[in-house]
Amino acid sequence: MQVDVLLGLQWGDEGKGKVVDVLTPRYDVITRFQGGPNAGHTLEFNNIKHVLHTIPSGIFRGDKVNVIGNGVVIDPSIFKKEIESLRNIGFELTNNLLISKKAHLILPTHRLLDAASEAAKGASKIGSTLKGIGPTYRDKIGRDGLRIGDILHNFEAKYRARIDQHIEILEKFYNFDYKQALADYEKEWFAGIEVIRQFQLIDSEHFINNQLMAGKSVIAEGAQGTMLDIDFGSYPFVTSSNTIAAGACTGLGIAPDKIGRVYGIFKAYCTRVGSGPFPTELLDETGEKLRRIGNEFGSTTGRPRRCGWLDLVALRYAIMINGVTDLIMMKADVLDSFETIRICTAYLIDGVRTLDFPNDLEGDVVPQYDELEGWQCDLTGVDSETKFPAALSGYIRFIEAYLQVPVTIVSVGPDRSQTIER
Numbered sequence: 424m425q426v427d428v429l430l431g432l433q434w435g436d437e438g439k440g441k442v443v444d445v446l447t448p449r450y451d452v453i454t455r456f457q458g459g460p461n462a463g464h465t466l467e468f469n470n471i472k473h474v475l476h477t478i479p480s481g482i483f484r485g486d487k488v489n490v491i492g493n494g495v496v497i498d499p500s501i502f503k504k505e506i507e508s509l510r511n512i513g514f515e516l517t518n519n520l521l522i523s524k525k526a527h528l529i530l531p532t533h534r535l536l537d538a539a540s541e542a543a544k545g546a547s548k549i550g551s552t553l554k555g556i557g558p559t560y561r562d563k564i565g566r567d568g569l570r571i572g573d574i575l576h577n578f579e580a581k582y583r584a585r586i587d588q589h590i591e592i593l594e595k596f597y598n599f600d601y602k603q604a605l606a607d608y609e610k611e612w613f614a615g616i617e618v619i620r621q622f623q624l625i626d627s628e629h630f631i632n633n634q635l636m637a638g639k640s641v642i643a644e645g646a647q648g649t650m651l652d653i654d655f656g657s658y659p660f661v662t663s664s665n666t667i668a669a670g671a672c673t674g675l676g677i678a679p680d681k682i683g684r685v686y687g688i689f690k691a692y693c694t695r696v697g698s699g700p701f702p703t704e705l706l707d708e709t710g711e712k713l714r715r716i717g718n719e720f721g722s723t724t725g726r727p728r729r730c731g732w733l734d735l736v737a738l739r740y741a742i743m744i745n746g747v748t749d750l751i752m753m754k755a756d757v758l759d760s761f762e763t764i765r766i767c768t769a770y771l772i773d774g775v776r777t778l779d780f781p782n783d784l785e786g787d788v789v790p791q792y793d794e795l796e797g798w799q800c801d802l803t804g805v806d807s808e809t810k811f812p813a814a815l816s817g818y819i820r821f822i823e824a825y826l827q828v829p830v831t832i833v834s835v836g837p838d839r840s841q842t843i844e845r
């Protein structure tokens with residue numbers, strides 16, 4: 424058996440949580456492989472709307488096994504809140520959520536270092552979610568991190584040593600006022616460590632490979648999106664992990680030949696939250712309209728998302744990096760009322776037309792658009808492809824012809840049921 428991967432092809436918030444929940448009945452094991460509580464994955468079903476940050480989106484489907492893989496970074500205080508809010512609506516996960524001993528811990532001071540770093544950057548800040556993601560991965564790569572497995576042995580001393588070093592940086596380098604915030608975070612953080620102890624802490628690489636050998640099916644749920652990847656995104660305005668298909672190998676401990684289908688998910692338009700280049704961004708009322716109808720406000724931070732037209736240059740690049748086998752188009756219904764829809768098919772960079780997503784987006788990048796007819800009808804009740812308006816079928820055909828990958832799922836609303844397979 425192989426691991427199918429579902430990941431974002433844009434700048435995050437494509438609707439990964441919704442689709443993982445929809446696909447979960449087909450899988451035995453649902454895993455997260457990178458990122459942390461910078462993610463906000465929204466699921467809606469039976470009038471429940473829930474946002475997950477660290478926990479895989481398979482947990483609402485009964486007897487499935489959910490695994491937080493080694494590539495994920497975990498903030499115990501946020502994890503505790505997630506567990507509590509799930510318990511409040513009747514979902515007890517201690518038997519079906521497993522956590523890798525190799526997953527790194529976001530320490531209270533990592534969050535403060537994130538805040539200090541962003542404040543020091545001023546106008547050139549990344550627009551981080553301030554969850555401590557960058558500092559935690561920096562310590563991981565610098566071989567200074569603490570991992571979930573560390574809570575099992577002599578933890579307090581290891582914790583103290585790391586915190587003391589961080590405090591020195593906060594004081595001496597950033598001159599950052601941390602004392603009250605640290606005292607507040609620490610209490611909840613250690614309460615969170617106790618919640619983590621209620622779960623099975625495992626060698627997840629062995630577990631996942633054993634599951635595959637036993638014929639079980641596994642799906643890996645990406646966080647963020649390809650354009651936020653630490654290597655291939657718009658550096659430095661990126662997150663600090665590999666959000667791409669290859670990240671599933673390092674973030675779960677599976678060999679490259681174990682990757683099966685790669686589901687690439689994108690919105691029928693584009694959004695980005697935080698700083699950084701965004702070629703098709705609309706700073707006018709059309710962008711405002713997309714934000715309003717699409718309810719484009721961050722699931723984790725509540726920040727308004729920047730909106731723009733679909734960018735096929737960026738999508739083609741993301742498909743290449745990930746080896747996408749199936750495309751999933753989300754939020755088609757958000758375009759219901761548009762008379763015409765624009766779609767970016769090339770960039771003009773300093774006067775030269777290109778189809779290849781460039782490394783440098785700082786210069787004069789002018790998106791080139793094709794204009795398609797809108798469908799101007801309500802898609803939210805459409806339940807099969809046979810009921811697609813012709814203009815929607817045309818939009819999908821145009822995308823498939825350009826990208827040379829089939830669109831196998833179209834989403835027409837936030838609810839689990841508003842999902843059409845083709």
Ligand code: GDP
Pocket residue numbers: 431435436437438439440441462463464465466467717721722753754755756757834835836837838
């Ligand atoms: P994720 O981070 O990729 O899981 O995506 P988010 O949950 O951050 O953002 C997606 C948002 O769009 C959520 O509020 C979803 O409820 C909502 N959503 C998902 N699919 C659709 C859709 O097809 N139509 C509409 N209107 N909303 C959707």
Ligand code: IMO
Pocket residue numbers: 431434435436437461462463464549550551552553554555556557645646647648651660661662663696697698722
């Ligand atoms: P999901 O999984 C959208 C963005 C932040 C910022 C940059 C770096 O819900 O799609 P970080 O906190 O990682 O240091 O922030 O990345 N970002 C996201 N944008 N969706 C996400 O996750 C994101 N996670 C991080 O806004 O620009």
Ligand code: MG
Pocket residue numbers: 435436437462463464465722723
């Ligand atoms: Mg999100």
